[in-house]
Amino acid sequence: MTPAVLWQKSSFSQGEDAPNCVEVAAGRGALLLRESEEPGAVVETTGAGLAALIRHLAGN
Numbered sequence: 001m002t003p004a005v006l007w008q009k010s011s012f013s014q015g016e017d018a019p020n021c022v023e024v025a026a027g028r029g030a031l032l033l034r035e036s037e038e039p040g041a042v043v044e045t046t047g048a049g050l051a052a053l054i055r056h057l058a059g060n
Contacts, residue, residue, distance in 0.1 A: 005032065024050075 007023040023039075025032045031050050033043045045053070 007034070009036070 005025045005027065007025045010022045010024075021036045023034050023036055027044060030044045031047060033045065033050070034041060
């Protein structure tokens, strides 16, 4: 049996934005990302890859 993936919503996803958010979960040796409106579209990355994405989006 495959273990259930436990998705965590972004802390910025509250109030009116609650249904539209980025979610992250730990997978087998990877991090999983998805957008709540498209839960079937999952991106798999590493910790370093996620850190690079966050730095890029922050403009640093």
